[in-house]
Amino acid sequence: MIEVDINSTEELIETLNSLPNHFLYRGHANAEWVLQSSLERIIGAKWSSEEAKKFEEFSLLQFKPKFHLYDHENVMPESKLAWLSIMQHYGVPTRLLDFTESPYVALYFALEAYDPHSSNDLAIFALDYSEIMNRSINHISAKDEAFKETRSSIYEKQDEIFETVVDRFSYDIVWITEPRQLNARLDRQSGSFLLSGNRGLKIQEVLDSDPYSNVNMYKYRVHRNLYQGVFALLRKMNITSKSLYGDLDGLARSIRMQMQIYSV
Numbered sequence: 001m002i003e004v005d006i007n008s009t010e011e012l013i014e015t016l017n018s019l020p021n022h023f024l025y026r027g028h029a030n031a032e033w034v035l036q037s038s039l040e041r042i043i044g045a046k047w048s049s050e051e052a053k054k055f056e057e058f059s060l061l062q063f064k065p066k067f068h069l070y071d072h073e074n075v076m077p078e079s080k081l082a083w084l085s086i087m088q089h090y091g092v093p094t095r096l097l098d099f100t101e102s103p104y105v106a107l108y109f110a111l112e113a114y115d116p117h118s119s120n121d122l123a124i125f126a127l128d129y130s131e132i133m134n135r136s137i138n139h140i141s142a143k144d145e146a147f148k149e150t151r152s153s154i155y156e157k158q159d160e161i162f163e164t165v166v167d168r169f170s171y172d173i174v175w176i177t178e179p180r181q182l183n184a185r186l187d188r189q190s191g192s193f194l195l196s197g198n199r200g201l202k203i204q205e206v207l208d209s210d211p212y213s214n215v216n217m218y219k220y221r222v223h224r225n226l227y228q229g230v231f232a233l234l235r236k237m238n239i240t241s242k243s244l245y246g247d248l249d250g251l252a253r254s255i256r257m258q259m260q261i262y263s264v
Contacts, residue, residue: 003220008226016104024176024192025100026098026099029111029122035203036204042055052095064083077179079159097193097195105239111257112241112257122226123220123221124222128217132174135211135212136197139171139173139211140171149165158178174194240254241254
């Protein structure tokens with residue numbers, strides 16, 4: 001992971017715009033945070049394949065039977081990936097880690113969670129999605145001669161591949177995917193999910209492993225003094241909580257963000 005310091009808004013724009021279209025992004029409100037799923041944070045030092053499976057099965061057993069009681073969209077998830085996605089959407093800890101195709105959406109999420117009264121820098125992670133997936137597919141193909149899928153063929157059956165291959169065999173790979181059933185918020189945010197194929201390995205551990213050596217991965221450390229300038233930039237792009245969430249929650253978040261900016 002190459003770390004780059006960003007000290008001006010102009011430098012930030014130039015850097016993000018210079019990356020090709022096959023990158024995915026994630027924003028952090030604290031540059032010291034590593035890439036880890038919410039489930040990794042919950043389990044902490046006790047993380048293991050057995051613990052991850054136990055916690056995941058518990059949350060699915062709790063969530064699925066009661067989903068219809070609280071669902072207002074009348075859309076029943078049809079796959080395990082779809083269930084994990086909707087659980088992630090509502091805040092249940094999962095193995096999934098949110099990424100987006102837009103560096104500016106990622107930047108906004110870093111700002112949204114940021115404490116302006118802290119002395120923390122922010123961070124934007126940028127990963128070469130195409131190369132990561134190429135290496136993951138090659139790894140599976142080397143382990144299983146019957147696996148003939150390509151990037152193109154996987155696109156149409158991501159739920160099936162996740163359940164019958166990635167989740168079933170626990171390969172030591174990074175997998176980037178999204179369910180066929182996208183909720184409106186995920187679609188608005190151009191979102192995808194990244195996870196470790198092997199429950200026993202944390203996301204950062206797999207990214208740092210040999211199969212992904214020399215893959216372009218960047219961590220842009222955005223200086224804390226750029227906070228207000230970045231907010232103004234994103235507002236001009238109409239990247240706000242209102243546009244990214246599209247509901248009352250988004251409106252409330254947007255008002256909170258403005259109050260937070262003006263408090264500095």
